Amino acid sequence: MKLNFAIVALALAVPTASLAQDSLAVSNGGYPNTFSSGSADVSPFTQQSKRFNDWSVSIGAGVPLLQSADLTSIKNGNGKNLFGYSAYVSIDKAITHAFGIKLQYDRGETKQGWFNTKDSAPSGMPYQEVAARTQYDAISLLGDINFSNLLRRVDNHSPYRWALHGYAGIGTLAYRAYQKGANNKQALMTEVKPFKFNSLFGQVGTGLKFKVNNRIDLEGRVMYVITGDDEFDGGGAQYSAVNQREENTSDNFFNATLGASLKLGKHGSHLMWHDPLQEIYYKLDVLANRKQDVDLCKRGDLDKDAICDDWDRQLDTPAGARVDGAGVALDADLDGVIDLYDKCVTVPGPAENNGCPIVKDNHQTATVVEQELKDVYFNFNKATIRPESNDRLDQAAKIIKENGGNYLLTGHTDIKGSPAYNLKLSQERAAAVVAALENRGVSLNSLKSRGVGSAEAKFPATASDEERLADRKVTVRFIENSSEWEAMKKKDYEEAPVKKSIKKSSGKRK
DSSP states (O other): HHHHHHHHHHHHHHHHHOOOOTTOOOSSSSOOOTTOOOOSSSSOOOOOOOOOOOOOEEEEEEEEEEEEESSSOTTTTTOOOOEEEEEEEEEESSSSSSSEEEEEEEEEEEEEEOOOTTSSOSOOGGOOOOEHHHHHHHHEEEEEEEEEHHHTTTTTSSOOOOEEEEEEEEEEEEEEEEEEOOOOEEEEEEEEEESSGEEEEEEEEEEEEEEEESEEEEEEEEEEEEEEOOOOOTTOOOTTTTTGGSSSSEEEEEEEEEEEEEEESSSSGGGGGGGHHHHHHHHHHHHHHHHHOOOOOTTTTTTSSSSTSOOOTTTTTOOOOOOOSSSSOOTTTOOSSOOOTTTSSSOOGGGGTOOOOOOOOOOHHHHHHHHHHTOOOBTTTTTOGGGHHHGHHHHHHHHHHHHOOOOOEEOOOOSSSSSHHHHHHHHHHHHHHHHHHTTTTTTSSSEEEEEETTOOOHHHHHHHHHGGGGGGGGEEOOOHHHHHHHHHOEEEEOOOOOOOOOOOOOOOOO
């Protein structure tokens, strides 16, 4: 199990470290996704587009102190504290300004027990006549969290020289543990090879970095190493007398080191010392405090519409006209007449009527239609319209369709003839004109008819035929009131039913 974890961790470290990008990484040429820090104007990430160094090499040395074991380095007032040595070297990669990874190699030696293995065992104290030392080599993969960048206030303008880091990771630990007893002879008690099942270990800790310059950092670090092994302290086999003194099943130690980091790359600053939010606020402060005279209107404003001629799309706007952001005079109803000259700003209308719609006089329309129908002729004593009247009917229908409205057509006759006959003839002729106009495209709901016969005739029966011709006509009236129009019938007479002839069949007697 330990071997599998170590191999997987190292396998993931290599591609991650080689493909990691700095804080300016963007998408692959398309629109940026949630995790990119670019804008819509993006380009593929390359080494040339980087602004910060993100690689470094770290070295350091220190003192390991076995703390949780059957044989410890710290005596707590009972005996001497035994100090070993340790050293490390690591290759560091910054993924973002707040996170990175380290591939680290450690070498060292811990000293534990009741005396130094270089000295002779004390006599007369059997329980204390045991000492040990452990030489170890370790390879581990560590995650590096920059707490200062995560927790730093953006309004903190003090020099950014100190940074608190946190580390955690796993790796493989190989060691040789020696023990010295009352016979003053050292013996190899336990040996663990690297990349074995029982060589997996973990470590966690914190470090405080100081930025000397753009190339060198100093760091004090304290790591807590969890070996996961009860034999690391040199006590011998797991169930030996020494390893039965404490119930601990993992020998753990502190490793306090002092080291330095050399930051690699051609850029002036390292990614781990960069705080994007602080940079943004700093730039905002600079812009806010900058005093600069800007000439916004070099070409002036010739038409005095408050829009500089540099971006004015209408340089001859009339005085007093309201304009949009491009300097174009406003035309709210889009009728081609600017609001300055438009007397009906919200209603479109032609320029010849000052931008107002032309109101149609349907009463005048009725008069014009009546003039056209004046020369409509019928067959003698019939309601059949003669062919020579078609042009007049065409023109009358065109006028009605162009102007709209509801119209009542009234048929008239002269005084000659019986009143009943004249009434029926006038009704049929008025209805015939309505039908002819509707056949030419006039709406079926726009025309109605009636007949008054000779009731309104002006000339007596003794008048000449030419004089009585003025009484034989169709008049047109525009009906403005909708209620009045709805109360009228389509025509004011009922057509006589058609009588069907019935053929009598001869019956046969049975």
